[in-house]
Amino acid sequence: EAAVTQSPRSKVAVTGGKVTLSCHQTNNHDYMYWYRQDTGHGLRLIHYSYVADSTEKGDIPDGYKASRPSQENFSLILELASLSQTAVYFCASSEGQAYAEQFFGPGTRLTVL
Amino acid sequence: SQWGEENLQALSIQEGEDVTMNCSYKTYTTVVHWYRQDSGRGPALIILIRSNEREKRSGRLRATLDTSSQSSSLSITAAQCEDTAVYFCATETGYQNFYFGKGTSLTVIP
Numbered sequence: 624e625a626a627v628t629q630s631p632r633s634k635v636a637v638t639g640g641k642v643t644l645s646c647h648q649t650n651n652h653d654y655m656y657w658y659r660q661d662t663g664h665g666l667r668l669i670h671y672s673y674v675a676d677s678t679e680k681g682d683i684p685d686g687y688k689a690s691r692p693s694q695e696n697f698s699l700i701l702e703l704a705s706l707s708q709t710a711v712y713f714c715a716s717s718e719g720q721a722y723a724e725q726f727f728g729p730g731t732r733l734t735v736l
Numbered sequence: 737s738q739w740g741e742e743n744l745q746a747l748s749i750q751e752g753e754d755v756t757m758n759c760s761y762k763t764y765t766t767v768v769h770w771y772r773q774d775s776g777r778g779p780a781l782i783i784l785i786r787s788n789e790r791e792k793r794s795g796r797l798r799a800t801l802d803t804s805s806q807s808s809s810l811s812i813t814a815a816q817c818e819d820t821a822v823y824f825c826a827t828e829t830g831y832q833n834f835y836f837g838k839g840t841s842l843t844v845i846p
Contacts, residue, residue, distance in 0.1 A: 627778075658836075665824055665836035666779070713778050722767050722786065725834065727778030 626650070627728035629714050635734045642701040644731050646714030652726070654719035655697040656681070657689060659710040660730070666713060672697055673719055704735045746841045752814055757840040759825035760807040768801055768808040769826040773839070779824060783810070815844045 627648045636642045648655065654673050658666040668681030670689035678689040686708060688700040701708055711732050715725040749755050759768070767786045771779035785792040785799045785808065792799045798811040812819055824839040 663838065665838045666826075667836070668834065715778070722784060722828070724769075724781045724784070725779075727780065729776070729778050 627714055627716055627726050629712075629728040629731050631731060632729065633732040633734075635736060636701075636704045637736055638705060640704050642704050642733065642735075644699040644701075644712055644714075644733070646697045646699075646728060647695055648697075648714075648716040648726070649695065650716050650726055651694070652716035652718055653694070654717045654723075655691065656715040656717075656725065657687070657697065657699045658713045658715065659683070659708075660713060661710050669699065669712075704733075706735050709733060709735045746843070748843045748845060749815055751817055751844055751846050754811065754813050755815055755842065756809050756811040757823050757842070758807060758809045759837050760805070761825075761827050761835075761837075762806065763827070763829050763835075765803075765806075765827035765829050767828045768799070769828065769834070770797075770799055770808075770810045771824045771826060771836075772821040773824065774821050779836075782823075812842075815842075817844050817846050820844045 630645045656671040657669040660666050667683050669687050670678050672678045672691040675691050675694050690698045711730045713730045714728040717723040717725045770783045772782050773779040783794050783797050783799045785801045796813045801808045820843050822839045822841045824836050826834050826836045
């Protein structure tokens with residue numbers, strides 16, 4: 624079954640530290656996305672990618688970097704984690720066509736202390 | 737913001753009742769996606785309605801889209817306990833530009 628997996632599922636980081644969140648998809652999809660979800664809010668797009676070795680900024684890219692080393696893998700990097708980056712992070716993939724469904728991973732709960 | 741008055745509401749209903757959730761948006765969209773998110777899991781698409789459709793049905797789900805008023809609704813008929821989840825609408829304003837609303841938290845009480 625096609626799937627999007629994320630690791631770790633939860634993480635506690637210290638302010639100023641580096642955090643890397645990983646995402647792996649077996650859907651053979653070209654598009655991958657990183658979203659953050661804050662309590663009481665919808666999902667907001669951080670970065671996305673439509674091809675390996677290329678990433679694009681979403682709506683809230685500040686403080687985040689992304690890396691797409693292969694079609695299957697997409698990472699989100701927080702070089703200097705801050706308290707305001709405490710949230711749940713979701714990775715998704717899609718075929719990239721109009722009206723295409725996004726398939727989401729289970730999420731990573733990040734707490735920055 | 738892409739969004740109007742909707743969003744983050746909490747609804748609690750009895751099993752067997754019907755429920756409707758609404759979403760209004762500000763920018764033109766070609767399609768509205770409705771996702772549900774179960775506790776501790778990622779969102780999953782439940783129904784998608786395109787701008788040339790006024791209504792779409794899937795089992796006990798019914799979605800409507802009114803492009804003139806820039807609003808969409810999701811109705812669940814005869815809600816069951818397993819319908820308890822957070823429901824999001826998402827608009828697709830351009831190629832791969834998705835905007836998710838804050839969602840409606842639905843609790844179905846047995």
